[in-house]
Amino acid sequence: MSSSTRPQGLDAQALRSKLERIAASHGIQQWDLGAACSTDTSVQVDRGEPKQLKGAQRSSITVRVWNSDGLVGTTSTSDLSESGLERALSGARDASAFGNPNETPAFSPLATAPLSPLEQPRHEAEGILKLLERLKDAEKDLLGRHSAIGTVPYNGLAERSSERLYLNSEGACRQQQLTTASIYLYARAEESGRKPRSAGAMRLAYGTSELDIAGCIDEAAERTISHLDYAPIETGRYTCVFSPEAFLDLIGAFSNLFNARSVLDGVSLSNRDSLGQSLAVPFLSIRDNGLHPGNIGASNFDGEGTPTRPLDLVEAGVLKNFLHSEATARAFGVQPTGHAGLGAKVSVGPDWFEISQTPGSQGAQAGLDHRKADQAIVWIDSLSALHAGVKASQGSFSLPFDGWLVRDGEARSIEAATVAGDIRQVLNAIVGFEGEAKITPDGLCPMVWVEGLSITGEA
Template sequence: MTPTTAAVTPSTATATATATADNAAASGLDAAALRGTLERLAASHGIRQWDLGASCSTDISVQVDRGEAKQMKGAQRSAITVRVWNDEGLVGVTSTSDLSDAGLETALVGARAASAFGNPDDTPAFSPLATAPLPELEQPLRPARPILRLLDTLQDAERQLLERHPAIGTVPYNGLAQRLSERLYLNSAGACRQQRLSTASLYLYARAEETGRKPRSAGAVRMAYGVDDLDVAGCIDEAAERTISHLDYGPIDTGRYTCVFTPEAFLDLIGAFSSLFNARAVLDGVSLSGRNAIGQPLAVPFLSIHDNGLHPGNIGAAAFDGEGTPTRPLALVEGGVLRHFLHSEATARAFGVEPTGHAGMGAKVSVSPDWFEVGPTPGSDGGQQGLDHRAPGQSDGPGLVVIDSLSALHAGVKASQGSFSLPFDGWLVRGGEARSIEAATVAGDIRQLLNAIVGFEGEAKITPDGLCPHVWVEDLSITGDA
């Protein structure tokens, strides 16, 4: 399969979308046939150990600008990685987009040649769980919709958002997309994994401006298995509410405040410091955690952080990782204590444990989290009870700072040192009244933050990155413009 991308005009959109959907259906991969081809080709070249990971997708997306189509795009993408182990146990890797017999043969031969340059100090092997039973996921395949229907839906959503407030003049960032994807993992030891998935996403990011005032922006995201399942109305409501709430802004005094992180903001912060739980980062010496950190206190005794890619709220959940290891829930922090690391086959072997289903694929395999669950540890007191940042009695004095969204995570986080200094959007709440903060930065150390959590507010919310309630943290440094 060769990657193709086409940007189309409205006059050709229907035909292009139909052809793309038909091609996606026609190009469904036959894992058993592909495995047979690889076995035959490998045997003909004397290759005894190999594996293959493939990811293919058909994507359709639209963007609009003031009611007009800004971009309409269809694309077919494929990424195939082939690894070969030579007689010395060294690994070579090649990438291709050609699943024909000739393309696969070229990839196998190229990977075998590359294996002569493999790193003998870091050699991956097959996951011992690559043939273990996979979890059953409820992931209905939804039909693709014509691109003009996506355009109509997004145009209507933009129109409704613009009508919510006179100050909302544009929705500069928006998009509606649908994807049909397929993943494979095969190896010479009998592993044969395959998963098909349909997903859809909508994002709306509005910009509002009043005379003599700075522009203010906010947005919302929704995901589902198909376009028809998307909560379009909810996305419009949330984007409008958040944008309007930032219009009446004011400065904040520099100082130390109790902060309330929204679920999205707290999950972003945990994700930025996920090397705390990453065995690859531990072995490479770029994690705050050491090899003997398991069983050591990391946070307040009522905090729980799990990685659970199988949660029903995780649209796009993967049943297996890049090495074929089944996905499973994993307790990272329980009762404030670090319980597990995220592992690939190689890191699990180094630690003497089983792989956890968080590996990528390559000569040096990466490790990454799937989907976080954050909340109180079952059976604990859960910290302070009855927290509500809107209640007048809980926001007296200097007030509470509600951190709605964090910016510049790529630049403001030093994961290997634990420090962060991040601009944010949010509100200062005094006496139950909230006012948007004009500009401010929150700074601190992630270990101190995890030990300064006061408690949780409200029900946990499902977001694209995980499940989390509002999180209260005391004594954080806020730098304002006042």
């Protein structure tokens, strides 16, 4: 994409004026535009040598036009020049003649409402050569942590500068610019006569200089080394302790529970009458809070321009709210919640979960510590094959995991096993929470104890 059309550092007001002028010349009364654009730089290494150096500019720009019958046409473009916008608007206008009368999104009534400010410091990019040196040093450090760690086959250090826009013909003008950085290190260790073992860690920040690279190395090394002494596990039912990352992955895999679009499409575990009904143990609360300071990369508006805000999904075990776009909110007679994408049929999705114990609630076991349990505990560190092992519309899952069997205070890595169950049973079999809630890329969560889960060991 040429610099003349690159949607970085755009003047949103000037773009809006251009769109208004073009729309008026073509007799278009109602339109909107959403754009997400980024410049990415990333590096990978292999035993001290560069493996991949990559730079890319990406853009996703959607234009919608409504015709006089209220039908919507949609086009995509990467060209924000005068001629590019004219083609996009006229193309969307022509496409509106074939719009689906059963899917008629409108402007969000909150698209011009005030936004919550976000504290997101912006950083200058360090450049690909500095990224390479930082990652080579990190890999060398990790390789030196244990003689069994022979490679770090999956690794990466990346910087991103991004921008989001939403404009519409009724005066909405949203814009956000953001810088982020990330590192991941996934080590592989192998001892003579034993199977290879792998584990990793990642960190996010607003800039490369803020990344906790040392912490990422420490965590990757500790987790990898802890899996070297492994043993099989007997098949049976166990009380399981989910790491924050693993439990958030499980909740995310079944987020259709809270998704109004999925409810209307008949592919959710919930239905219209589920609100106000018990979903989980009476001490569980789940909130979607994309504005949490720990959410690196947060946005204060969604694809339709609706402000992002905290939303209580489950409170004291009761389902309280669904995630909504403008269209689903209209169908339910409520306000949009700020969880929409942009398109002819608008998608809905969660931002960032907070899992916690409901204040003042009863029933949760206090003082839980897996290292002092008087029974064998399965400590689930990470789940795999979420796309293949989850039947989201049925509620069931069967997932391979990495973890440890903890007995008499001693933790021993599990050679290979799967955990299976039903998400609704899981939510009603939570025993309590252990430790302080941890900030992860997907949300905030403590360790979660669940009793009676089926664990199948390797035959």
